[in-house]
Amino acid sequence: MKKIMVMFLLVFCIFSFLYPSQLEERIDSISRLEMQSVVEFLAHDLVEGRAPGTRGGNITEIYLKSVFKLLDLKPETNGKYLQPFKLKGFTINNLNVQIDDHKLKYLEDIVGTFTQGAESFSLEGDAVFIGFGIVADLWNWDDYKNTDVKDKIVISRINDPGMFLSDIFEGKTLTYFGRWTYHIEEVARRGAAGIIMIHTDESAGYGWKVVQNSWSGEEVFIESDLSSNLKFRAWVKESRLRQIFKDRDLDLDQLYKMSLKRTFKPVTLGFKVKIDGKNSFRELSNNNVIAVIPGKTSKRVVFSAHIDHFGVDENKQGDNIFNGAIDNGTAVASMVMVAKILKEFQNDLYYTVTFLACNSEEAGLLGSKFYVQNTDRGTIVANINFESTPVWEKSRSIMGIGARFSSFEDILKFLAQKEGIKYRQFSMSNQGFFYRSDQFSFARYDIPSVWISAGEDDESGERKYTQFWKTRYHTVEDEYDPRWKLEGMKQTIKFALLLIDHLNRNKMVPQWRDKLTFPMESVRYKH
Numbered sequence: 001m002k003k004i005m006v007m008f009l010l011v012f013c014i015f016s017f018l019y020p021s022q023l024e025e026r027i028d029s030i031s032r033l034e035m036q037s038v039v040e041f042l043a044h045d046l047v048e049g050r051a052p053g054t055r056g057g058n059i060t061e062i063y064l065k066s067v068f069k070l071l072d073l074k075p076e077t078n079g080k081y082l083q084p085f086k087l088k089g090f091t092i093n094n095l096n097v098q099i100d101d102h103k104l105k106y107l108e109d110i111v112g113t114f115t116q117g118a119e120s121f122s123l124e125g126d127a128v129f130i131g132f133g134i135v136a137d138l139w140n141w142d143d144y145k146n147t148d149v150k151d152k153i154v155i156s157r158i159n160d161p162g163m164f165l166s167d168i169f170e171g172k173t174l175t176y177f178g179r180w181t182y183h184i185e186e187v188a189r190r191g192a193a194g195i196i197m198i199h200t201d202e203s204a205g206y207g208w209k210v211v212q213n214s215w216s217g218e219e220v221f222i223e224s225d226l227s228s229n230l231k232f233r234a235w236v237k238e239s240r241l242r243q244i245f246k247d248r249d250l251d252l253d254q255l256y257k258m259s260l261k262r263t264f265k266p267v268t269l270g271f272k273v274k275i276d277g278k279n280s281f282r283e284l285s286n287n288n289v290i291a292v293i294p295g296k297t298s299k300r301v302v303f304s305a306h307i308d309h310f311g312v313d314e315n316k317q318g319d320n321i322f323n324g325a326i327d328n329g330t331a332v333a334s335m336v337m338v339a340k341i342l343k344e345f346q347n348d349l350y351y352t353v354t355f356l357a358c359n360s361e362e363a364g365l366l367g368s369k370f371y372v373q374n375t376d377r378g379t380i381v382a383n384i385n386f387e388s389t390p391v392w393e394k395s396r397s398i399m400g401i402g403a404r405f406s407s408f409e410d411i412l413k414f415l416a417q418k419e420g421i422k423y424r425q426f427s428m429s430n431q432g433f434f435y436r437s438d439q440f441s442f443a444r445y446d447i448p449s450v451w452i453s454a455g456e457d458d459e460s461g462e463r464k465y466t467q468f469w470k471t472r473y474h475t476v477e478d479e480y481d482p483r484w485k486l487e488g489m490k491q492t493i494k495f496a497l498l499l500i501d502h503l504n505r506n507k508m509v510p511q512w513r514d515k516l517t518f519p520m521e522s523v524r525y526k527h
């Protein structure tokens with residue numbers, strides 16, 4: 001057995017050392033102009049921040065379709081590059097929430113979204129504290145213990161117990177069970193009428209201002225995601241909730257303490273939550289843009305990068321265009337370069353390769369989710385996603401966000417070693433980055449996926465990428481700069497190509513490892 005392994009490794013190494021030279025030569029020849037062109041256009045003020053369903057958003061879709069045609073890529077289905085999907089947007093105009101007999105101030109104490117097509121609404125339910133509201137077999141954790149929360153208004157902590165106890169869950173590294181999206185999904189499955197999440201700076205990872213900003217505008221959903229009973233989702237400021245509980249002789253800290261134990265059970269609080277307000281809603285449509293290069297098999301690898309960003313904030317003074325140059329212009333540009341080069345090497349392709357320029361990522365990974373839900377998932381062996389690709393100097397490392405969940409990590413380590421650079425984890429991984437871009441839509445449907453990127457440690461010792469996330473991410477400052485060296489981008493493109501080349505040469509199907517820190521939506525046909 002050992003002998004066979006050694007033989008196999010030997011053949012495998014010779015194979016992968018001999019052949020990529022032509023491909024690597026082509027990668028080395030990538031020019032700055034090639035990389036600049038796409039990001040320069042996408043981040044232009046005239047494209048107006050590429051919000052889905054707006055003029056700038058539509059221009060972006062048409063532009064990608066043209067780029068795919070120029071590269072001579074084929075449409076994936078029915079001869080069409082555009083995959084339309086409908087969204088529903090809801091904006092609260094006025095919100096009154098009364099917990100017990102305390103009236104909360106909209107924006108100051110509470111923000112929320114009502115997700116039904118009604119101009120005015122009212123809702124009432126018994127209040128139940130559900131702790132973290134987590135059910136996770138991996139850690140033998142079940143906050144519900146079969147408690148029926150149907151039609152109730154639940155009050156939930158966010159994050160996961162690992163934030164407070166280092167020996168459970170993944171300690172301070174956020175699991176998907178700690179993301180606010182998970183808390184909402186779980187109570188929706190259980191038929192609650194509403195959820196109020198308790199905000200603290202520590203557990204959310206950001207201040208009340210951020211919640212206020214991101215939850216006071218329009219919230220957008222895929223229609224089928226609204227088929228549950230859950231009509232209302234909101235955040236409350238912890239200090240305000242604490243006062244209300246105090247008046248009822250309820251000790252929030254005591255409840256918190258209980259919620260850190262496996263023995264926790266939901267606590268019926270003995271009062272009601274009453275909600276009413278005014279709502280506006282609309283339908284909007286947008287498109288994913290999809291192209292394909294056929295390989296020798298119909299089994300395929302999907303590359304993805306989202307094309308949308310936040311558009312224009314009309315209420316903002318001065319520069320009000322969210323150009324999203326890095327998020328996600330540079331990533332789309334990277335994917336286009338991968339498409340361009342793979343097309344040149346089409347004869348070497350074992351796998352068919354799909355390029356998914358997906359939409360409405362910023363609204364909750366909606367375009368990639370719609371794509372995965374409506375495609376033949378059984379044919380997809382892996383997803384390689386680009387997100388906010390670094391644009392500065394060369395890095396000493398490469399990273400694969402989420403690679404640790406699958407055999408992608410071994411492959412990337414192997415490739416990094418071969419290229420003489422380090423494979424490193426992202427230093428900000430405690431913020432759950434794997435769950436926050438389109439690779440996660442694939443993972444939830446049982447398709448091993450990875451977000452590929454040059455690492456943070458620039459050769460000069462600077463950490464420009466880390467700085468970007470801390471200062472310019474999701475601000476109007478995320479703008480195109482012609483001085484960018486684009487070496488980090490070239491590295492990212494290079495590793496994406498080496499990765500697909502490796503999968504192709506070895507007809508490899510990436511496999512999950514045992515420990516997955518997120519629940520699957522659905523399990524696919526096994527390869």
Ligand SMILES: [Zn+2]
Nearest residue numbers: 327328387388
């Ligand atoms: Zn992004």
